[in-house]
Each structure stands twice: as structure tokens, then as C-alpha cells.
Amino acid sequence: MKSMASPVVGRLAPSPTGAQHVGNARTYLIAWLSARAQGGMVKLRIEDIDSPRVKPGAAAAVLDDLRWLGLDWDGEPVVQTTRWPYYQAALEELKKRDLVYPCTCTRSDIAAAASAPHAGEEIPYPGTCAQRCVADASALHAAGTPWAWRFRVRESPRFTDRFAGPCHIDLKHISGDFVVWKKFAPSGNALPPAVVEQGTPAYQLAVVIDDAAMGVTEVLRGDDLIPSTPRQLLLYRAFGLTPPEFAHIPLVVGPDGRRLAKRHGDTRLAALRAAGVKPERLIGLLAWSCGWLAKPEPISARELLPLFRLASIPPRPFVLTQELLHAIGYPH
16 A cells, blocks of 8 residues: 555546436545645546447546536546556456466356346346466457456455455455456447457456556545455456455435435436536535534635545445435425
8 A cells, every 4th residue: 555655646447328417426526635635646547448338428428527516637538448558558468477367258258147036136247268378368359259358356355445444355256357358349439440349447456557557545436346346356366466445335315215316316417417416515515414514604616625525425325315415406
């Protein structure tokens, strides 16, 4: 972990796969406050490698949303689709050390091999292709068979989360060997044909390479990503990199306890802005949800800096209701 003398570098890492909503805003606010309250820097990364799901204009909209919230960043935004050579070099390093293998299994193959139903959960990979080695990819290529590269999981690292505390997740039970490079050939995507032919880096690989290159020392994100952390720690170890500190905070959910979605009404930041909601009123609501204000009242992100306490955030999801949105001036 970082030394006491190291400068704090946090990051905001939105994905332009759709509009940003109130839940995103809460996570961005907390991540920004955590870094700025320590006198640190905030880097911005646009995670746009999931090409089939990236929406036109969504990346520009993300910047508008962050500026509206009063959240700034240091330096130019890093865009993942401009960093392909770094991901490819990382994959080659894993291949040289036989830490990955080519896997031809589809999602349906993995689901069919599951010994029990996993409704809504990640299905652990049963190891069907684990006997393969890197050299087997040549025959697959010659046969025109698509494959993904899977990382061999030999351990499940323990870690201490700055918010959730000590964590130990048995990767063999939740994911097994995980994909670090995806093979696909979708139609109508914006990537060059050569990239489509070669496949794309998976989330776990890309974020480790990017966070290390950007000098990120703390990663604050939603607690739905806790299971990703031990996988990323394995990659940090594989590359000989120092991992950041992790803090995973509860999500924003609807009255039904499920994460925000269209069924809960329009909670897009663009919709709030278009309706005339002042950003200070939304910031005040989010600050109240984190225990920094006694009641929701207008305040700017920068005015929250002396009030920020990670430990004050309740350990349960924040339930966003239409009544709370109406109270800050949102008529929908």
C-alpha cells in the first residue's frame, strides 16, 4: 500500500454506456471528496472499451454531469480506447508466464455446466478449458474458433477495505478462472476491424493497467464491485505492481431495495438539470444521506470538504424515493 508520504491520487471512472444517474453522482461525490479532503489529486478516466454498449454522445454527457455537480479533475481525461497497446502488452506478459489460457466456452456452456442454479449471480467457471496452454491458441486461430483468455486463479487474496473492513472472498466459488481478454465480432461497433479481430481487454485487466499508469492510490467505488477486488489484486501481483487502497460504499437503491433503474422513475442527472434542479440541492441530499448534514439543505461539493468523513456513511444502501426528489425540486 502507499506510504504515508505518498500523495493521494483518487479517480472517477464513468462508463459511457448510458446516462449518469443519482446513484452515480453519490459515488463520484464521495470519491472526489475523499481525495480532495486529503489534499490529493483526482484523475478522470472514460471507460469506453465495452464498445457494443457505449452510447453515442454519452462520454460528453458525463463531463457535463460532473461539471454540473461541481466536481473537477486534474489533467486531461484518460480514454480507454486510446490505450490498446498497453492492454495488449499486458496480455502478452501474462501469456509469456503461462498465467492465462485460451477458453472457447460460451456463457451458455458455463451455465449448462453449473451444478446449481445461480439466478442473478455470476456463475463460477468450471475449468473446462483449464488444461489448455498458451500455444493451443494457434490451432484455435487456424480453425477459426473464437476464444477468450482466462487468468488462472490459484489463490484468493485477503484485503482490508477502508469502508467494509477485512474481506475474504473465495474466487473459486464466485468466479473461478476469470476472463482478462474477450473475443468478439459485433456488427456496427466503432472499433477498428483489427481491434475487433484481436478482441478487447476485459474490465479487470484494463482497470489494473490504467490505475497503475495513472498513479492511483485509492479506489472508491460501489460495493457491488467488492468481488472484483481480489481478481484485480491477483493481476497487480502478476505484474509486480503496488495496488491502491480500496473503499467500497453502499449503493443507491429504489424503495424496492433494488439498484436504481427506469422502474424507479427518471433519476438521470441530465433530467434533473433540465427540470431546473440546482446542483447544490442534490449535493445537499446526498450529503445528508452520508451523515454529513443533519437535514438536506443546499451546499456545494467544495463546501463539504471540511465535513467529509468516510466513517459517517451508513453501512446500508441509501433508499431514494420520489418524495426525496420532489423535496429538492424535481417534479417527476
